[in-house]
Amino acid sequence: MSDLATLGQRIRHFRGASGLTLDQLGGRVGVAASQLSLVENGRREPRLSLLGSIAEALDVPVAALLDPAPPTERAALEIELESAQASPVYAGLGLPTLRAGRSMSDDTLRAIVGLHRELARRSREAIATPEEARRANTDLRAWMRTRDNHLPEIEAIAEEQLSAVGHTTGALQHREVREMAERLGFELVHVGDLPHSARSVTDIENGRIYLPPASVPGGHGLRSMALQAIAHRLLEHQAPTSYAQFLRQRLEINYFAAACLMPLQQSVDFLRQAKADRNIAIEDFRDAFGTTHESAALRFTNIATPHLGMTWHFLRVGGDGAVSKAYENDGLRLPVDVTGSTEGELVCRRWAARRAFDRTNRTTEYYQYSDTPEGSFFESTQIGTSATEEFSITLGVPFAESKWFRGRETTTREQSRCPDASCCRRPPQELAEHWSGKAWTSAKVHAHIFSPLPSGTFPGVDDRELYEFLESHSAS
Known part of the structure; x- marks a missing residue:
């Protein structure tokens, strides 16, 4: 719609420069003035033949009409006003549509468009909340599943x-x-x-x-x-x-x-050979393409089901047990809150994603079988370190698929009853009875809960800092 509006504004601009009325231009190109008016108002897309006739009548090249830039500041403001009034934000106010007629001054038009910009900015700012992010991420994870x-x-x-x-x-x-x-x-x-x-x-x-x-x-x-x-x-x-x-x-x-880093055919060939050798290992996949362990594990999830016939689950978990990223299509029950979001929820202490932190030697992958209410899974976990925390990357598959993976001979096995709180969240009764009321902990404050997104263009880019950066580098 914005492209048609710009085209219409450019035709109107060049028609005005030529001193022609709609009737006069219509007579030259063989089209009724009412039809040309629809084109100039961005309501109808002209045929290419008509566009050529209009360009010839106005003595300008067709390319001049198709230029994506509005011909004047006034035209740009009129296009922006029309676009803003077509938005769901404005429609939800139940207010009438205002047309920028000739009698409307440029200053009035600038003021109205400025109000629309501020309305849109405040609307974007209002939805930039952690709750909205969690809902959106939950929907996206379900779609990817x-x-x-x-x-x-x-x-x-x-x-x-x-x-x-x-x-x-x-x-x-x-x-x-x-x-x-x-x-x-x-x-x-x-x-x-x-x-x-x-x-x-x-x-x-x-x-x-x-x-x-x-x-x-x-x-x-x-x-x-x-x-x-x-x-x-x-x-x-x-x-x-x-x-x-x-x-x-x-x-x-x-x-x-x-x-791009792990091309599809190369990746499929590599993993199929590893499967044939019963030696699939994320660390080998990682090293073959020079990527991070997390990237290799996620890339495996892109390929495993359609090309290897396997289902799987992926977890990135912090040292405190909280999920920062999770996907699954093998039926593993992820910990979720009442909205269905898993980010920030704690995984079972008995899963490999947390047990791997207990090792002294963390340079190699950790393997274990995890028995859960949803079935048994083989899991491979690698510990990583960021600038702020340790984290684990876990790739798991149903027990039946373990035969294709390195580490399947492990004797490490854990029983998980989560989400039953008695599994690992509720303290044993004897400990609770002994220590209840006899200790006090000064808890850490998670600073991020006090850190709203910076104001500016959604989703949190500081406009002033961005534009100053661009200005400083544009001359170099």
Whole structure:
């Protein structure tokens, strides 16, 4: 609709510059003035032949009419007003639609559009709440479960990009990532002063993608962040207006990056061979493509069901036992709150995701069988460390699938009755009786509960910091 509105505004602009009325232009192109009025008001898309006739009558090239930029500031404001009044936010107010007629001054139009911008900003700010994020994430996880965590449409885009830069085998090189960006008209620039609220910044006007200089060993971090920024352009993402849209976009760019770093056919061939050898190990998959353990485990979940015929579960759990990321399609009951959200919930102390923290030697994967009310599962867990915490990455499969995995000979087995509180959450009766009322703990305060998103463009980017960053680098 905005494209048609801009086209209509440009036709009106050039008609006015030519001194023609609607009737006069209609007479030249053989169309009724009422039909031309619909075109100029963005209500009807003209045929290409009519567009050519209009351009000829106005003595301008067709390209001048199709230019995506509004012809004047006034035209841009009129288009923005019409778009704002068509939004669900404005429709929900039950107010009449206001047209920017000739009698409306530019200052009045600017004021009305400014009010709409503030209304939209406050609406975005109102939904930027942890509760909204949790609901949106729960819905997204359920949607991915219906697709077995597999997105073939993004796999196809990744394969096309890899083919275009000649990548056929082995770990994806920084040079190949840079060539992908260049094919889209962008230069990768590493800087040390990115806005605090941004992982990367894409300067569309100057064709630059700004990335941080730091990286995890092996360069995975830099390649992944560059690929995520590239994905926003390839997938034609627009600025998100809700948590659901923001989280969906984040999932898609992460998926694209993984599909480039661990290409589908190479990954399937590798895992099928490992399955044939009864020696599937996430650490081998990780090392073959030079990625992180978490990325390799998540990539396995993209492939396992459609290409290996396996169901699975994935967990990222903090040292305190709280879930930060979880997926499953094998029936494992994840801990959830009343809204169905699992993030922040505690997993059973007897699951591998928590038992792995008890080991002294954490350099290798930890294997165990976990018996739960939903069945028995084989689990492989690796401990990782971020800048702020330790965490575990767990990939699990139903007992019947353990025969394909390294570590299946483990004798470690744990019994879990969760969500029964007597399993591991409620203290044993003798301990409760002995210590109840005899101790006092000064609990830690989780600072993040006091940290709302910064004001500005949803979902929390500091606009002033962002624009000052772009301005400072645009001249370099």
